[in-house]
Amino acid sequence: MKKIDLNRQFARVKRASKRRSIQLIISFSFTIVSILSMAFMTFAFYTNYINTAKATAIENNKQVIEQISWNLNSYLKNMMRISDSMYYNVIKNLDLTSDTMNKEMALIYEANKDNLISIACVSQDGALISAAPIATRKAGVDFTEQSWFTSTEERIENFHFSTPHVQNMFESSNYRYYWVVSLSRSVDLNYMGYNRRGILLVDMNYSAIEQMFSRVNESGTGYVYLVDSDGEIIYHPKQKAIYTGLVNENNIVAATYDDGNHIEKFEGKQRSVIVKTVGYTGWKIISVVPMNELAAPYNQLRSFMMIIITVTIFLIVFGNIFISKIVTDPIRRLEESLNYIDDGKFDESNIYIGGSHEIRHLGRTIKSLVSQMHKLMDERVKEQKAKRKSELNALQAQINPHFLYNTLDSVIWMIEAEKYPEAISMIKSLASLFRISLSKGNNIITIKDEITHARNYLAIQKVRYKNRFEANIDIDPEIEDCVTIKLIIQPLIENAIYHAVGEMEDDGLIDIKGYQKDGDIFIEVIDNGMGIPQDVLDNLLTEKTKSKGKGSGIGLWNINQRINLYFKEDYGLTMYSELDEGTRAVIRLPKMTMEEYLGGEGDEK
Amino acid sequence: MRNKKLFVCSVVAVVLLLVVESYIYLNVNSSKKKDVKISFVVTGDNLDKWENMRAGAETAAMDNDCIVDFVNCPVEYGVDGEIDTISRQLSDGADYVMVASSDYESVKEFVNTNHLSSRVLFVKNGNPTDYKNAVIPDDYSLGMDFANYIKENSTVSKLAMVSTTEDVNTLAMMQGINEALKDMDIKIEYRHLSSKTGTINQSMYNLGQSGLFDGFITLDFNTLEAAAKAQDKLKKPVHVYSIDSSKESVYYLDSNVIDALAFKDDYSIGFLAVEEAIGEADFSKLKSSNQMYYISDRNTIHSEKMEKVLFRFDK
Numbered sequence: 001m002k003k004i005d006l007n008r009q010f011a012r013v014k015r016a017s018k019r020r021s022i023q024l025i026i027s028f029s030f031t032i033v034s035i036l037s038m039a040f041m042t043f044a045f046y047t048n049y050i051n052t053a054k055a056t057a058i059e060n061n062k063q064v065i066e067q068i069s070w071n072l073n074s075y076l077k078n079m080m081r082i083s084d085s086m087y088y089n090v091i092k093n094l095d096l097t098s099d100t101m102n103k104e105m106a107l108i109y110e111a112n113k114d115n116l117i118s119i120a121c122v123s124q125d126g127a128l129i130s131a132a133p134i135a136t137r138k139a140g141v142d143f144t145e146q147s148w149f150t151s152t153e154e155r156i157e158n159f160h161f162s163t164p165h166v167q168n169m170f171e172s173s174n175y176r177y178y179w180v181v182s183l184s185r186s187v188d189l190n191y192m193g194y195n196r197r198g199i200l201l202v203d204m205n206y207s208a209i210e211q212m213f214s215r216v217n218e219s220g221t222g223y224v225y226l227v228d229s230d231g232e233i234i235y236h237p238k239q240k241a242i243y244t245g246l247v248n249e250n251n252i253v254a255a256t257y258d259d260g261n262h263i264e265k266f267e268g269k270q271r272s273v274i275v276k277t278v279g280y281t282g283w284k285i286i287s288v289v290p291m292n293e294l295a296a297p298y299n300q301l302r303s304f305m306m307i308i309i310t311v312t313i314f315l316i317v318f319g320n321i322f323i324s325k326i327v328t329d330p331i332r333r334l335e336e337s338l339n340y341i342d343d344g345k346f347d348e349s350n351i352y353i354g355g356s357h358e359i360r361h362l363g364r365t366i367k368s369l370v371s372q373m374h375k376l377m378d379e380r381v382k383e384q385k386a387k388r389k390s391e392l393n394a395l396q397a398q399i400n401p402h403f404l405y406n407t408l409d410s411v412i413w414m415i416e417a418e419k420y421p422e423a424i425s426m427i428k429s430l431a432s433l434f435r436i437s438l439s440k441g442n443n444i445i446t447i448k449d450e451i452t453h454a455r456n457y458l459a460i461q462k463v464r465y466k467n468r469f470e471a472n473i474d475i476d477p478e479i480e481d482c483v484t485i486k487l488i489i490q491p492l493i494e495n496a497i498y499h500a501v502g503e504m505e506d507d508g509l510i511d512i513k514g515y516q517k518d519g520d521i522f523i524e525v526i527d528n529g530m531g532i533p534q535d536v537l538d539n540l541l542t543e544k545t546k547s548k549g550k551g552s553g554i555g556l557w558n559i560n561q562r563i564n565l566y567f568k569e570d571y572g573l574t575m576y577s578e579l580d581e582g583t584r585a586v587i588r589l590p591k592m593t594m595e596e597y598l599g600g601e602g603d604e605k
Numbered sequence: 606m607r608n609k610k611l612f613v614c615s616v617v618a619v620v621l622l623l624v625v626e627s628y629i630y631l632n633v634n635s636s637k638k639k640d641v642k643i644s645f646v647v648t649g650d651n652l653d654k655w656e657n658m659r660a661g662a663e664t665a666a667m668d669n670d671c672i673v674d675f676v677n678c679p680v681e682y683g684v685d686g687e688i689d690t691i692s693r694q695l696s697d698g699a700d701y702v703m704v705a706s707s708d709y710e711s712v713k714e715f716v717n718t719n720h721l722s723s724r725v726l727f728v729k730n731g732n733p734t735d736y737k738n739a740v741i742p743d744d745y746s747l748g749m750d751f752a753n754y755i756k757e758n759s760t761v762s763k764l765a766m767v768s769t770t771e772d773v774n775t776l777a778m779m780q781g782i783n784e785a786l787k788d789m790d791i792k793i794e795y796r797h798l799s800s801k802t803g804t805i806n807q808s809m810y811n812l813g814q815s816g817l818f819d820g821f822i823t824l825d826f827n828t829l830e831a832a833a834k835a836q837d838k839l840k841k842p843v844h845v846y847s848i849d850s851s852k853e854s855v856y857y858l859d860s861n862v863i864d865a866l867a868f869k870d871d872y873s874i875g876f877l878a879v880e881e882a883i884g885e886a887d888f889s890k891l892k893s894s895n896q897m898y899y900i901s902d903r904n905t906i907h908s909e910k911m912e913k914v915l916f917r918f919d920k
Contacts, residue, residue, distance in 0.1 A: 140861070166916045168859075168907050175856040177916045210918065241664050243913040244873050245895060307626040314622055318615030325611065 022331055026324035027317075034316045042309060049301070054294045057221075058261055058272055061287050064216060065276045068224060069285055071212055072278055075115065075204075079183050080159060080280070082112055083202050086119060087187050091200065096129055096191045105132040117167055117178045117203040122149070123189065124197045128169075135170035143169070148182040152199050156186035161281045163232045164206045179206035181234065209235055221296070222272075222289030229282035231255030254286045263291070330355020334363055346374040385565055389443070392562045407460050414463075426463055429456040437487065444566070444597055447514060447521070448480040454489045454512060461497050469501035469508025476515045483597045484523075484589055485562050488573075491555040492525035492585045500529020500583060516591055520571070523587040531579040540575055556585075563589065641671045641701070643882050644694040645728070645875070646687060648707040652677050654851060655705075656917060658729070661875030662703075669883050674699075684708040688715050691725060701882040703740075705729040709773050728878045729869065732773050740878045742869050742897035744774045748781020751822075751848060751867040754900050756789060759864065761820035761844050764793045765812050767832075768824035769800035775824050778848060782822065794818070800827050809835040813843050820844035820864075826851055833862045855915045858906055865902040868915060873897050 090104040101121070109119050109132035120131040126144035128137055143149050146168070151160045162182040180203035189198040209226070217223045217237045225236040231252035233239055241247040250266040254273060262273045270291040277284050333352040340350045348370045353363035407430055414423035436445070436453040451473060458471045471493075493510060501508025511526040532540070540556050560573040567590050577583040645662065647655050652675055662673045678690045687706055694702045702725045706712040709731040716725045726738050733741040755761065766782060768775050779795060786793050794817075798808045809831035812818060820843050823829040829847045836842050845862065847854055850869040858866045873895050901911045 166907065166912050175852045177855075177859075179916070179918055206918070237667060238664050240660065240872050240913055240918075241876055243910060244870060244876075246873060246876050247664075303630055307623075307630055310626065311619060311623055314615075314619050318611075318619065322611055322615065 021328070023321075023324045023328040026327065027320040030320045030324070031317055034320070035313060038309065038312060038316070042305065046302075046305060050295055050298060053298055054272075054291075057289070057294045058274065061222070061272075061274050061289060062261070062276075065224065065274050065285055065287050068212065068216055069276045069278055072209070072226075072283075072285065075208060075212070076161075076183075076278065076281060078112070078115065079202055079204050082108060082116070082119070083159070083183055083185055083200060086121075086202070087185065087200055091121065091187050091189060091198075094190065095193075096189055096196075101130045102132070102134070105130050106134070109133060115205055115208050117180045117205050118170070118201075119203070120169065120201045121187070121189075122199045122201060124153075124199070129189070129198060131170070138169060138171050141168055148184040148201060149199060152184040152186050156197070158185070159280060160184045161228070161283070163228060163234055164209075167203055178203075179210075180204060181206055181209065213237070221293040222287060224285060224287045225249070225251070227251045227255050227284050227286060229255060229284070234283060251286075255284055257284075257286075327356075330359040330363075334359060334366070337363075338366065341370060346370055346377065348374065389562070389565050392558055392565065406464055410460075410464050422463065426460060429459040432456045433460070443486055444483050444594070445486045446480065446594060447475065447482050447484050447523070450484050450486060450489055451475055451480070451512075451514070453487070454493055457490050457493060458510070461493075465497065465502055468504060469497070469510060471510040471512065473512040474514070475512075479514055479516050479521050479591065481593050482521055482589070482591055483594050484521075484587075485566055488559045488562065488587060489523060489525065491559060492587075495555065495585075496525055496527035496529065496583070499532075500527035504529070519591055521589045521591045523589070525585045526582060528582040531581050532575070532577040532583055533579065537575055537577050541573065559587070563587070639670070641669070641883050642699045643671060643673050643701045643703060643879060644699040645673070645675045645703045645705070645878075646690050646694060647675065647677050647705045648680060648687065649677055650679050655871065657850070657871035658705075658875035660917070661872035661877075662879045663875075664872075665876040665879035665883075669879075671879060671883055673879060680707065684711040687712055691715070691721075695721070695724065700724070701726060703728045703878045703882075706731070707770075707772070726878060726881065729871065729874050730772070730774055732777070738881050740874050740881060740897075741774075742874070744777035745781040745784075746896070747848065747867055747869075747898045748778035748783075749785040750781075750898075751778075751846065751865075751900055752782040752785030754865060754867075754902075755820075755822075755846055756786065756791065758902065759820070759844060759846075762791055763818045764791060764820045764822055764846075765818040766793055766795045766822045766824065767798055767809070767812070767828040768795075769798050769805065769827040770825055771797060778824055793822075798828060798831070805831040806834050810838055813839045816841075818843060820846065823847045823849070825849065826853070829854055829857065829863070833857050836862055852917060855906070858901065858903065858915075861903060865900060866915075868899045868901060870895075870897050870899060870914060872914070 086105065086108055090101060090108070094101050094104070105119050105121070109116055118131060118133065118135070121129040122143050123129055126142060126149070128143070147165070148160060148162045151162070160183070162184070164179050164181055167178045167180045183202040183204060185200050187198050187200045189196045213224055213226065213235045214237065223237050226234040228234055231254065233242065233249070233251050236242055236249060236251075238247045238249075242249050248267060250264060253264070254275065257273065257275045259275050259277050262275065264271055264273050272289045272291055272294055274287040275284055276287075330352070333354065337351045340347070348367045351363055351367040351370060353360055353367065355363075407426065411423050411426050411430075414420070414426065433453060433456040436449055436456070455473060458473075462469070462471070489512065493512070496510050501510055507528075509528045511524070513522075513524045513526070515522055541560050542557065556573060556575065563572045571588050571590060574586045574588070575583065576586070643662070643666070645655070645658065647658075649655070652659075655675060655677070659673070659675050662675075665671075666673045676690055676694065678687045682689075684706070687704070687708070688711070691702050691704060691712070704712055704725060705728050707730070709727065713727070713731070713735065716722055722736060722738075726740065727736060728740045729742070731739060731741045733739055733743050755764075764786075766779060768779075783793065796808075796812065798805050805827055809821070809828065812821070813832075813835050821828070821832050823832050823845065826849050829845075829849050829851075830853070832845045832847070836845065844864045845857075846865050846867075847857070847863050848867040848869075850871055854863070854866050854868065857863045874897055877895065877897075899911065899914055901915060905911050906915060
């Protein structure tokens with residue numbers, strides 16, 4: 001399995017980001033803009049929707065609270081009606097000495113016993129005057145120490161509602177204790193024509209309140225509880241847990257809230273708190289809903305939106321990549337074309353023309369520029385080549401003054417020795433040599449003329465060297481009319497004489513061969529001299545800026561360069577040599593006649 | 606060609622994404638969070654005795670996806686019955702079983718043998734140090750605190766400590782009481798009584814009548830009942846100090862039959878047990894801050910706090 005080189009991949013991404021292609025810039029910037037716009041819109045929509053939904057949930061809770069408040073009010077009003085009925089219809093109209101009070105009290109109790117635990121009338125000094133249902137007063141219980149008694153004594157003008165407590169007035173049966181909320185009021189008692197103050201106590205069954213709230217708490221989110229004006233809990237679904245310290249509630253603070261909706265932070269959680277005060281009592285119904293629960297019904301919407309967002313982001317990313325690719329592909333291909341040009345390949349056919357109108361126009365303009373540039377460069381190369389040719393030809397055309405002096409000295413010597421025929425022959429050879437050297441200024445001559453030039457040179461040199469070497473010329477007659485560059489054989493013969501056979505006694509030999517092979521012409525100049533060391537041989541055809549005297553090899557390099565300039569680089573001079581065996585110089589030329597050369601085939605070859 | 610490939614890839618990727626997300630969306634919205642089912646296996650013939658614990662457990666379960674169930678195992682079935690009940694509850698899908706066993710050691714052995722300590726939790730009865738997740742009041746501390754209360758609030762000099770059981774909890778309480786009263790002027794003597802109704806009543810009466818003791822410390826419900834009955838008959842009533850958590854014990858305290866009561870708070874035990882199971886609250890913090898027992902007397906029984914702890918909300 002192919003292992004993924006993460007570092008390499010990361011480096012690629014980094015490189016790509018640094019290059020910042022048009023496609024990357026387009027796709028990246030479009031993606032960012034699209035996602036930001038979408039995120040903004042989604043956030044705005046979602047926030048608005050959730051806020052509306054939360055407001056609706058809070059409104060619903062308010063309605064629930066209103067309903068509980070109405071129920072509780074009705075219940076409390078009913079209890080107060082009982083108290084009023086007992087006070088105004090019974091106590092105020094009867095004397096304490098009358099037996100009727102107990103009966104009236106029992107009647108009222110019986111009529112409301114579902115919501116009542118007891119009704120009692122207590123004198124100011126704590127004596128029990130009357131009670132319903134009839135029960136035994138618990139031993140050791142002092143009414144004056146009970147909270148409902150003291151609070152009524154403190155403020156005699158109002159109804160007083162206690163917090164829930166266990167009724168601790170009468171003996172209970174079956175180990176049963178009742179939780180009650182006491183409604184107490186100060187009353188005027190008639191005792192044998194005198195007014196005495198007493199307290200009327202209505203113990204409301206706490207279960208009625210508990211059931212009222214627990215029904216609401218069993219359904220819906222959050223919970224509802226009830227506190228008095230001091231924040232003391234009257235009802236709470238976790239009342240006992242709160243008293244035992246297992247659960248905490250923000251009841252004291254909540255009691256200070258005004259009616260309406262509040263947001264509070266309690267134990268690190270944000271909660272929506274709705275407060276509604278119950279009339280006369282100062283009690284407060286408090287609905288608590290954790291904020292996260294308010295939004296809970298919209299979790300489905302949230303996940304649905306997440307799906308829509310991720311799919312849309314995917315579509316945006318792919319869409320941007322796709323569109324940017326379509327837009328930038330022609331630019332990229334045009335850039336690749338320019339890379340070819342940058343690499344020196346001036347071929348206008350490589351220039352890409354496609355894509356949008358602007359890019360096609362750009363491509364055509366670049367193509368035109370490249371074409372012009374190509375033309376200009378060709379012309380420049382031709383100019384340079386011509387200049388080079390003339391330089392090399394001029395160099396080659398120089399006749400060694402030493403050779404001319406020696407030749408003329410030999411002629412003088414022959415005349416003085418009255419060897420006139422030999423002198424005449426030598427002068428003829430010299431004249432022919434100059435004639436061919438000039439060749440009317442033509443640099444391209446036939447092989448026949450070039451060989452004639454070589455013969456003349458050999459003739460002169462043989463006289464000068466007193467026939468110390470032999471020279472054989474063997475040229476295929478078929479190639480005699482083919483063209484060659486002038487003065488390329490003579491320098492090779494000159495080298496053979498000066499560096500090989502010239503210093504030998506009698507057995508020096510120079511073979512000059514000309515033949516055709518594989519459609520090309522080969523001319524070889526072979527000597528049987530001492531040969532050339534390999535390091536010298538390797539260096540012979542390399543460029544030299546100036547001559548370093550005899551044997552510097554500038555002539556050989558010149559021959560090779562000229563052949564290369566006039567013909568293709570396939571042609572030229574090659575040197576072979578073995579020490580103590582001799583040296584072989586091979587010239588390779590294209591096979592063409594003067595007509596063919598002048599007809600333009602020379603340019604192709 | 607490359608554009609076509611890119612287009613096909615993007616379409617395939619989006620379709621795949623849609624399929625995966627739709628699958629997750631449908632599954633998330635259709636699957637409701639599973640409720641945690643907690644069964645309380647308690648010893649006794651009457652679940653009414655466990656009403657406080659049930660109220661605490663249900664309060665803790667209120668805000669959580671949790672179902673609390675109480676199963677009683679009659680005393681006559683013994684520890685085998687309890688173990689069968691525990692196994693049945695587990696096989697019936699209970700995530701946790703809370704055990705208030707009358708034979709702690711045997712049930713503990715069963716739990717350890719079957720490696721059930723993470724699912725079967727001990728509540729109220731047992732050794733609180735055996736399991737980290739047990740919700741058991743420290744009976745030793747309870748005994749010490751109660752004995753210290755007696756020292757400070759009573760004039761008794763000779764106490765009879767009585768019990769019908771000698772389980773791990775009773776022994777711990779006894780140790781605590783003995784430790785607290787050690788080197789004190791109060792002499793204490795332990796009597797193990799038979800739980801038979803007639804026998805225990807007579808024994809308690811005899812102990813009271815003998816004049817050897819001026820006070821009783823009852824360590825269980827049976828001895829409390831017997832002491833309450835004996836009080837009516839004794840020529841010279843004795844002081845009674847009880848350790849119990851029944852509504853009868855509260856009644857006896859409210860009716861001046863007993864002098865003081867050490868009351869195990871079953872409500873808190875039930876609450877903490879459920880919290881431990883569902884792991885919602887910081888259990889160890891709650892447990893350490895709640896000692897799970899109270900000591901009350903005639904003066905404090907109707908105090909604001911004690912009233913809420915000792916008296917049940919009877920509907």
